[in-house]
Amino acid sequence: MYEWSDTDLMFRDALRGFIDKEVRPHVDELESGALPPFDIIRKLYSTFGLADMAREGLEKSLARERGDAPSGEKSSAFSGAGSMGVVLNSELAGVSLGLVASLGVSLGLAAGTIRSRGTLAQKERWLPGLVTFETVGAWAITEPDSGSDAFGGMKSYVRRDGDDYILNGNKTFITNGPYADVMIVYAKLDEGDASVDRRDRKVLAFILDKGMEGLTQSPPFKKMGMNSSPTGELFFDNVRITKDRLLGETEDSGKSDGKSSAKESFAAERIGIASLSLGIINECHRLSIEYAKSRKLWGREIGQFQLIQLKLAEMEVARINVQNMVFNAIERTAAGDKVSLAEASAMKLYSSRAATEVAMEAVQLFGGNGYMAEYRVEQLARDAKSLMIYAGSNEIQVTHIAKGLLG
Template sequence: MIEWSAEDLMIRDAVRGWIDAQVRPRLEELESGELPPYDLIRDLYKTFGMDEMARSSFHARAERAEAGDDTGREEDGARGGNAAMSMLPIIELCRVAPGLVSAMGVSLGLAAGTIMKRGTAEQRRRWALDLLTFEKVGAWAITEPNSGSDAFGGMQATAREAGDGYVLNGGKTFITNGPYADTIVFYCKLDDGRDPRDREILTFVLDRGMPGLEQTRPLRKMGLHSSPTGELFLDDVKVGRDRLLAAGSGGGKESAKQNFVTERAGVAAMSLGVIEECLALSVDYARKRELWGQRIGDFQLIQLKLAKMEVARLNVQNLVFRHIEMQKAGRTPTLAEASAMKLYSAQAASEVAMEAVQLFGGNGYMSEYRVEQLARDAKSFQIYAGTDEIQVTHIAKDLLAR
């Protein structure tokens, strides 16, 4: 794949039209936190029939499972079988409000994705379908205040067996959708007396309002203001075994690693949206802004900035195209491949956005010109889903193991 097809471009233009009508006029409300993003995302889903596609794919998978064929198709419900319909909304939304994609992606790709991969048929029906259609909002809770990049080893949240169920305790932070989530996929360690770093990691599904579960108000942060982020506190939350996700090998740790692949590969599409918007804004500004009697686009230093932005756009777009081709071929990137995609694209988006701010000069530092917001948002790509430093580790370990 070297370019978008005519059908892809029709989808892109339709999504872009919806964004221009529904998102851009509400950007200030989203940035201020006054408007949670979820009704906008639901409108996107209904407008383009994404909810019905997800529902149809979910039921088709359930029928396959009943017939004994339930392998290799975990993400059908989220994608609806159309790679462009999956990627293009991400790219276009990230040109305007990357936080919307974070909110949507965590609910669908991580919360629903984990339940679809690791849940029983009953658990999928109980929790995943409403997430896939975005009737409910999901959160994926793994990060803790004292673990960060050491997500597994430093995890302190616990599950203690009690009677026919478990009692959960602990806290999570930096949880996307945490303040508003209806359904929470919660990672913790089995409290079985072993050394904490050696304990088994379990994954549970929680519902808003359960006794002992506290979801805090949104945290204040540097960027991604249109994506609410919060903390979770669990104080003796009692859960039955029906809430434990146990299917598949490797337990909760393997489940989380699979989700890291999905999340990191998706950052390439998010980065492309930011790069495209920063480049378009910069080209337009370079044509209109004049200094010393000529437009600034005639100066070679400005031309160098624009040329480097275009190189970054082409490179990241090619990563997105490669990922789409892998999806079509039924192949999932390795953790190292996904890490490489994320490392390069996140750095490229952040660099392009900061160069756009520099190109705009004093205006670039003002929120009115939007590159200020995009620069703040792009920086988050180098931190969440694993910092740049963690991506380097995963890439290098894979190379050295060959």
Template sequence: MIEWSDEDLMIRDAVRGWIDAEVRPNLDALESGDLPPYDLLRGLYKTFGMDEMARASFRARKERERGDAAGDADADGGGDGERSGGGNPAMSMLPIVELCKVAPGLVSAMGVSFGLAAGTIMKRGTPEQRERWALDLLTLEKVGAWAITEPGSGSDAFGGMQATAKKVGDEYVLDGSKTFITNGPYADTIVFYCKLDDGREPRDREILTFVLDRGMDGLDQSRPLRKMGLHSSPTGELFLNDVRAGADRLLASGSGSGKDSAKQNFVTERAGVTAMALGVIEECLKLSVEYAKTRELWGQRIGDFQLIQLKLAKMEVARLNVQNLVFRHIEMQRAGRTPTLAEASAMKLYSAQAASEVAQEAVQLFGGNGYMSEYRVEQLARDAKSFQIYAGTDEIQITHIARDLLSS
């Protein structure tokens, strides 16, 4: 794949038109935090039938599993993916790219609810658990959060995890806190990672994954935290004090299952950042070219100066490289292949750095205007910086890539 197909471009233009009509007029309210993003995202889902496609895919999988149970149980092989077999993988990437040109936080809010919270339940849940929680998340009727990061753990998400689950009779009692949780303030459903309190050393304990509901006794969800960027994506903290969870809320019990599911989600999340980065790069380049053509100094447009031309040329190189990573990911999906953790880390490392550098250069090209919120490169620069931090910092990506190279 070297360019978008005609069908892809039709999808892109339709999504772009919806964004121009629904998101851009609400950008100030999203940036101020006065407007949570969820009704807008539900509008996107309904406009393009994404909710109905999710329902159809969910029901098809359910029927497939019933057939497998009645016949050969090996037919499905475990159902680890969500490919419907004939869909267009570009359909999942193009809305990400287009939304990130305007409000990257919308993609974070949507991706965590749909991709991480629902994705974990679909991969690790029983049929009853998927019916109970996942379908409403897949259609965005409910908002999901994926809670793994803690105040004292950061990049050492598993080793430094302090949240615990203690078996008491037929239930588990959960205690601990989580921070930097996307959708945390508004989540209806929370996928919560913690360690089994079984007397072993904390770093040796099994990672468990539970599904929690808003309003459970002992569960508190903070107000949105103030942060540098991604203001259209509410982020908060979770506090658990003697929260009782039955075994029906435990996903895929068994040694190592919680850590395995988290690592699978890291791959999904990091590959998705590449499409987010492409949106920011394309928008910054477009705005910079327009500005370079119209802004004049010393009687000539600034685009005629070589230093400005160098900035634009480097932006275009970054755009081409990140676009090619997106195309590669689409082709991998079509071939039924999932990136390795190292491959996803490499994609995320390069694209996150490229987006942040392009956005900063756009601010520099705009000069004093670029530092003003009236000119959108200011917002995009703040948002792009987050790509180098969440879903694993640049430093963690380097570690994963290097370990893979050294182990071969």
């Protein structure tokens, strides 16, 4: 059975010290949107040497791809799928979920898509800044009229213009969108053939940079939760895209297939939701136990009352279940055993629901205090709810799970 290693636990303890010093004092600023999360993330990278690890790992990976290094040499890249990455995500999620969302989208989705689908030239051009968080990435597929019908309902389109493409449309609910330096954007290829149903048209992926003519990044939205992560819209008005920005640089390589690329990212993102859920459950659990020991009614600690004990016990059951899901994903990733989209959807469905139930029960346990922002379980409840919608609503997860079961 998998357990946290001594190294994981040492990293966790050091990370908690960093969070207490550098994150908790700024939670109100982060939650109000007055303080974007990026400088705190960069300080985290600097403090723990994550930027150096990422840079070294990328250099080794690119050297192997160029044929300049032995194929068996392993890189030291810091991966969110490994145990230390899970520790990082879960510990941050319990204090400021938006920090992890901004980090995960930039590193996992934007950089991850270029890693898996980009050409060597594209990796050399965009990854050095992304993997070290010197530049911020966004991943843009959702549109106002698409939502869970991400491909069929997509209206953003590109048309060929010589060797270039012209992009029009808009994307919404884009994490890091207002501030992103690099954006992975998905769009339908419109060749002017009216006989081809819009829903069935090819989807291509492109790499855009901040400041391109015709690209507009909206200010951040105001949201219910996950407020430390800026979310916004992207607008495209005849954005000219050269072929070196087409993911894979050719439509025929398979790498530019937007649907296939996005589905890979969906699975990774949904597995990551389990780590975030675990962080929220752990923090709600910790705060609830502390409160149950300190709050007194009728001359007794409320932890002595059976209904309070029931709430704590059910939180512990949820914590164990979600942690076991996370452990399973760590083991399988390390073994090279790919987690299917259906399995990832099952992890996302269960863990996000568990985190939301635990957080709401924590609010109830705190009573009137739980409804006050001062006690933080209020924030955790709002953040947890976002996980039931983020990375695909829980309703669409049911569809993916059923498709996996029925074949």
